[in-house]
Amino acid sequence: MDQILNQLGELVLGSVPTIVLFILLVAAYGLLVRRPLDRVLAERRARTTGAIEQARRAIAVAEAETAAYEEKLRSAKAEIFQMRDKRLKQWNAEREAALAQARQHMHDRVSGAKQEIEQSAHEARLQIAGVSEELSSRIVSALLPVDVRATEVAQ
Template sequence: MNEILATLSELVLGSVPTIVLFTLVVIAYSVLVRRPLEKTLSERRARTSGAMEQAKSAVASAESKTSEYEERLRIARAEIFEARQKRVQQFNAEREAILAEAREQAQTRVTAARQQVEQSLTEAKKQIEVASEQLSAQVLKAILPAEVLAGGAQ
């Protein structure tokens, strides 16, 4: 057992420089590598999360502007539609007024034409009556002898 303890003590004494060197390497690693690396990683996380927050706010701003533009577009379309409807109604009203005036003028012409036709009809009847009297007198002269006509007149 003494041998084992002696061997162990020799091993422990031989490993002391290794332990010291290992401890120095761990301390040097911590000071030279781990702390700057952690600092860089924390800065990177801060920048990344800051950029993510900025991106989220930019997206939210873009969405609000998009909805605002869509609302403006909807209002503009509604105004255009209303203006178009007013123009159509105005055009229809003007067309109806022109048609009513044309109908009135046509009715006036028809009335005047009817009166003219009736007047022409009356004149034609008078002319027919006069012509029929003259024609009947001529027929009587041609058919009946002149003495019967002269005697009938007495």
């Protein structure tokens, strides 16, 4: 067993430089590679997280602006529809006024024409009455002898 312990001691003693080199290598890895890598990864994570948060803020701002633009668009459309309805009502009122004026004008013309026709008919009746009296006297004078006429006139 002594021999085994001696061999083990020699192996441990021979492995000391390897162990020291391994520890130095792990320490050098930690100083030269691991710490800068951790720093770079932390910075990258911070930048990524910051960029994501910044993107979320930008998206929230864009959504707010979109909502504002949509509201402005809705109000503009409503205003346009109100203006259109107002114009249509105005045009309808103007059309109705023009039709009423045209109807009144035509009513006045028809009334005037009726009055003219009645006046002409009255004048024609008077003229017919005058002409019929004259014609009747001519007919009587043509049909009856002169002495009968003189007696009729005297009566």
